[in-house]
Amino acid sequence: MTITVAEMKSNLAAVLRKAAAGEEIIVTKHGKPYVKIGPEKPLYDKLPRIGAFKDHPFRMSEDFDELGSEWDEYTR
Template sequence: MKVNMHEAKSNLSALAEKAWEGETVVIAKAGKPYVDLLPHKEGRFQRKPGRFKGQIRIADDFDRTPQDVIDAFEGKN
């Protein structure tokens, strides 16, 4: 749902209820998306970098892409 700033001011309670129920509410200014109205959620936590250190394995050949796959993406088949 996209509403303009004036409509959002006039119908904030109804729009907040829609956002709380899971609907996407975008408030526009001069016809362009300006802000998203989101419900407050308790229990969000601060991310801690490195908390999975040593638990994730990446194959040695992860960044080697076979030539036939590259050719397919580039339309050279």
């Protein structure tokens, strides 16, 4: 749905109801798109914590916590 700023001002409650119901509304100003109004969307998709990596096996090396010789001067 596309409406002008003037239509938005006069029908704000109805426009917000439509947006909350899932309709995307484009508000135009001087014939050009100005803002887009729509339903709230999640910022990101959450992965389930239990079993999230069951199909993505990984392994850790035995010496993962040992620093190399290049760190000797920092660890004295």
